[in-house]
Amino acid sequence: MAPMASRPPGLDSRLENTCVYCGCGYGTRDHVPPRILLDEPYPEANLPVVKACHSCNNRISRDEEYLACLIECIICGTTDPAKVSRTKIAQTLERNARLRREIESGRQENDDGSLMWRFEAERVRNVVLKLARGHVAYELSTERLDEPDYVLALPLITMTEEQREAFETVTNETFIGWPEIGSRAFHRIFATSDNQLIHQDWITVQPGRYRYSVHWTGSVVHIVISDYLACIVSWA
Numbered sequence: 001m002a003p004m005a006s007r008p009p010g011l012d013s014r015l016e017n018t019c020v021y022c023g024c025g026y027g028t029r030d031h032v033p034p035r036i037l038l039d040e041p042y043p044e045a046n047l048p049v050v051k052a053c054h055s056c057n058n059r060i061s062r063d064e065e066y067l068a069c070l071i072e073c074i075i076c077g078t079t080d081p082a083k084v085s086r087t088k089i090a091q092t093l094e095r096n097a098r099l100r101r102e103i104e105s106g107r108q109e110n111d112d113g114s115l116m117w118r119f120e121a122e123r124v125r126n127v128v129l130k131l132a133r134g135h136v137a138y139e140l141s142t143e144r145l146d147e148p149d150y151v152l153a154l155p156l157i158t159m160t161e162e163q164r165e166a167f168e169t170v171t172n173e174t175f176i177g178w179p180e181i182g183s184r185a186f187h188r189i190f191a192t193s194d195n196q197l198i199h200q201d202w203i204t205v206q207p208g209r210y211r212y213s214v215h216w217t218g219s220v221v222h223i224v225i226s227d228y229l230a231c232i233v234s235w236a
């Protein structure tokens, strides 16, 4: 078990009894990101943990497995467990033949030998939205149960230079307000070494595997999975 994330002193406790995904009474805890998106050994620093009910936790976990395997298969160009890089994904594909077939059925070789991967967009959306809600809850102690305006997931390499620039610097804007006192975002401000009022933009959970950024208003979340998939969830 990875250590539980502890509350910084002064962080408020509004969400302590609520599932951050559906708002009901909680029954369990949920890692954001889930461990299937990370490699062992897990980061020594506390991994973000939020409250979640069993239903929300279980409902999306198969989709999380699907997305983690899909990304690794795309990166490695194969669904063959012997040929993917991440041990955990190799084991999952080995164990779950059905999942492997599902991903393989979307693999398509073009005339020029390049690969195309069709995927189940709804499942990807489920995972990305859940991740974003978890990050907002963890960073800002705020529920984001409403439907977002959009959920985007696209490979980093398909972005133009301008898109990439905007994506990478989203929260690095002029500081025009303060996050709510007591929120993690508030604490992160004062964690900067030179005490400048700059909101930390990207939080790296595991280098090369997972990083995220939550705008202090809680209206935009950016995520990068495996240095491959860029995700944007916006409630703006």
Ligand SMILES: [Zn+2]
Pocket: 019, 020, 021, 022, 023, 024, 052, 053, 054, 055, 056, 057
């Ligand atoms: Zn729930």
